[in-house]
Amino acid sequence: MQPSIRKTVTYVENTLIEGGKEAPRPLRLIGVAAVLTNPWVGRGFVEDLKPEIRAMAPVLGELLTREVIAAAGSGEVIEAYGKAALCGTAGEVEHASALIHTLHFGNHYRRAVGAKTYLAFTNLRGGPNAPIAIPLMDKHDEGRRSHYLTLQFHIPDAPAPDELVIALGASIGGRPHHRIGDRYQDLKEVGDLHG
Numbered sequence: 001m002q003p004s005i006r007k008t009v010t011y012v013e014n015t016l017i018e019g020g021k022e023a024p025r026p027l028r029l030i031g032v033a034a035v036l037t038n039p040w041v042g043r044g045f046v047e048d049l050k051p052e053i054r055a056m057a058p059v060l061g062e063l064l065t066r067e068v069i070a071a072a073g074s075g076e077v078i079e080a081y082g083k084a085a086l087c088g089t090a091g092e093v094e095h096a097s098a099l100i101h102t103l104h105f106g107n108h109y110r111r112a113v114g115a116k117t118y119l120a121f122t123n124l125r126g127g128p129n130a131p132i133a134i135p136l137m138d139k140h141d142e143g144r145r146s147h148y149l150t151l152q153f154h155i156p157d158a159p160a161p162d163e164l165v166i167a168l169g170a171s172i173g174g175r176p177h178h179r180i181g182d183r184y185q186d187l188k189e190v191g192d193l194h195g
Contacts, residue, residue, distance in 0.1 A: 002055070002059060004037040006037070009033045011151075012071060014026050014027070018176040021177060024176065027172070027174065028172040029169070030071045030151075030171070030172075031134060033153075033165050036056075036165075036166065037162060039052045040095050041090045041161075049098045053104065057098075058108070060099060061105040064167070068170050077172050079139060080137055081136060082121060082135045083100050083134065084132055084133060084166075085099060085122075086123075086125070087126075087159065088125070088126075088127065088159035088163045091162070096166075116141075120135040121135065122135060126159065128160065130159070132153055134169030135149075136149040136151060145180055146175055151169040
């Protein structure tokens with residue numbers, strides 16, 4: 001079973017000025033999404049989601065990874081990354097979760113950008129124009145707070161009640177003028193090396 005994809009969307013945002021001050025390096029945020037028919041809607045409660053996960057998640061992971069890399073220019077330039085899924089009102093949040101919380105989906109992106117950290121995520125339910133919020137984290141260092149970012153965009157006509165929106169996010173750069181340090185500095189200050 002191949003995913004029935006109605007459309008793909010690419011969103012790009014460049015921040016040049018933050019806090020009234022020019023960014024020393026512009027922050028580029030990139031989001032890519034696929035809008036597809038939810039394969040479980042209309043079938044009642046489906047106990048085993050694995051057949052559709054195995055068939056569809058790799059296809060979506062490969063497609064969206066290709067799209068985000070194309071928008072960024074290369075996997076190497078991507079510094080932070082994340083993923084999100086949104087199900088329409090006729091579906092379960094479990095349906096949204098199913099297609100992104102599997103290595104069949106995420107490993108395409110991890111390998112393409114040479115990542116070491118896990119993919120931060122959201123999985124929600126909503127209707128057309130609902131916000132798609134993708135939390136981002138440094139691909140090599142989960143304690144690097146400059147790259148704790150959230151990319152948000154929406155698709156005016158998606159998801160329909162019987163659809164899913166599956167998305168990947170990326171940043172080139174961190175927050176301009178970041179000045180809150182990193183997690184490791186806090187750990188030293190509070191004397192907790194395990195926190």
